[in-house]
Amino acid sequence: MSNELVTEVSAEALSHKLAHARSLPWFRALYPRILEVQELADLNRLPVLAVEDESGGGLFTALGEASHRAPGGGLTLTSGGSTGNRKQISHSWAFNAAIVPLGARMFGATDERPEVAINCLTAGEMQGAFQYASAIVRHIGARLLPAGSQMGVQRVAELIQTHKADALICTPSFAAALFNHERVGAVQLCSLKWLYYIGEPCSKTLRDQLARDWPMLNIRSLGYSSTETGPIGFQCAHLEHGSYHLHADAMLLEVVDPLTLQAVAEEETGEFLLTPLLPDHVPLLRYRIGDRGRILRTVTKCACGSSMPVLTLEGRVETSIKLGGALITQSQVLHVLRQLLPQLHATDVQVQIERQPEGARIRLVLAEDILTADTQSVIEDALQVEGQASALLRLPGLLGLEVKRLARQEFETTLAGKTPFFVTFEQTPAPS
Structure with a gap:
């Protein structure tokens, strides 16, 4: 997709998103200035949205409740509040269908196609990544073992060996526990060719250890994503760890100063604000995900063929x-x-x-x-x-x-x- 086409598609999608927001009485009551927002240049008139915002999370809670009441059903993701304030949101089925091809972009036109993938992500509550990963495996035509993270690493290792799984999908924390377990070794894991991680950064320490002890294992991110926003970027085979092609036709990303919330200069590091452009129950605008990084606009076309901008993650905001x-x-x-x-x-x-x-x-x-x-x-x-x-x-x-x-x-x-x-x-x- 050319830069011109991406710009055209994203502009049209943002126009539909803003029109949808302006049409909702409850949204106009929460965000009265939405009536002043007609295009991208007006977006900064809206307040920043966060799970824990200046209103004590009231804005995000209102969006979550509205998404539950929306007609047409969808996938509801809710936390039990055990690690913080309860948060919940329902994504429409159309949204959930649209995110899968975005997630599969990481495979592009390469020959990298796993045959048997074992999904060891956490299932349930706000862990939408489990369903997301499973849907990507289905999309590329591979076989899926939906093990989950609670099965236990020894049982997971047995499944990998029995089914000759060549792809492992999990968090880096789970990978560290599996590859360093005293009763798990090369006999059980030798079929693995790919480790796809999501949910947290994969540290250089872990990557170096796996490269040393498991040299045949290729380590890549399954994608840069969040439960609330959906896919943000994808990591092709030519990008370094921490770098992703922005889904610029489906996600608007602002880079701002974390204190002033004003836009930083081009290619400077700042905090990310996200506006998903895919149709959904509620308009999530200027969402504060807590990550910081920068957009490399000087990268015109990657070796993978994508002309999407490259974003580089540089960690979390201090909070x-x-x-x-x-x-x-x-x-x-x-x-x-x-x-x-x-x-x-x-x-x-x-x-x-x-x-x-x-x-x-x-x-x-x-x-x-x-x-x-x-x-x-x-x-x-x-x-x-x-x-x-x-x-x-x-x-x-x-x-x-x-x-x-x-x-x-x-x-x-x-x-x-x-x-x-x-x-x-x-x-x-x-x-x-």
Whole structure:
């Protein structure tokens, strides 16, 4: 698809999206300025939408409720609220049908066609990726083993061996647990040719280890996507990890300064705001996904034949992180801790994530002047049984939680001298 055609298609789709939004009385009541938005240049007149917005998530909740009431049915994805505020949304069946060919774009015209794929993503609740991955496998004509993430890695390894599965679809956390399990080895996994990951970034540590120990395994992202928006970008065989072709005919992506929410200069790094262009029950406009990166518009045509712009992911905004395929926000962490320490402030806490080949460990660092030595073990024990914290620790690839007291000056800082809420450490795997 040429750049001119992509621009034409996206402009027409945005026009339909805005017209749909203006036609809905309940949407006009929530977003009165939608009447002023006629084209792309007007879009920044609308507020930014997020699961946890200035209205306490009220806008997103209203959109979710409206999507449930819409005629024609659809796929409802809902969280139990165990790792944060409940969120839910229903996508129309037309939307769900449209996202599958977008997801299959990653295969393009290449000969890369798995014959037997095992789907080890989490099924249920907000994990729409399980259905999405299964539909892509069907679209390309492969055979599917819908194992899920809760089956257990040894049973998954048995299925791979029995069915000679050549493709594994899972989160990087699940892959780390599978390939590093002491009772799983080359005999069970030797048929695998491709690892397709989704749900969180695949760390360089894990990629290096798999490249060293499993040199015949090709590692690629299944796509850049979110449950709320659908597919955002696809990674062809010619792009590096963290880079994707933007589905520019189906997704409008703004890159803004995370503080001012104003557009950054071309090719500069900023926070992503997403406006899906596919028809759906509700118009999701300027959705704040929590990722930051940039769009490389100087890439005119990729070796795969696509002329879609290339976006590069450069991490999360400081207030959120992905673990085990789940999104963890600063406000979620503080909500849990304030049940135990009501006067706690964000500056009193740092969440340190130590990523290892077999998974990730969480170190919850609290300033020693607000946490006494006597209460440290009490807090640690309480977090093992508290609903949100224990749900987090049950996620695939999470190895444990430690509470630590430190002087404030010993918190980890950035090169710029700032103290981030989330810090990630990569552990270099030992040579075999």
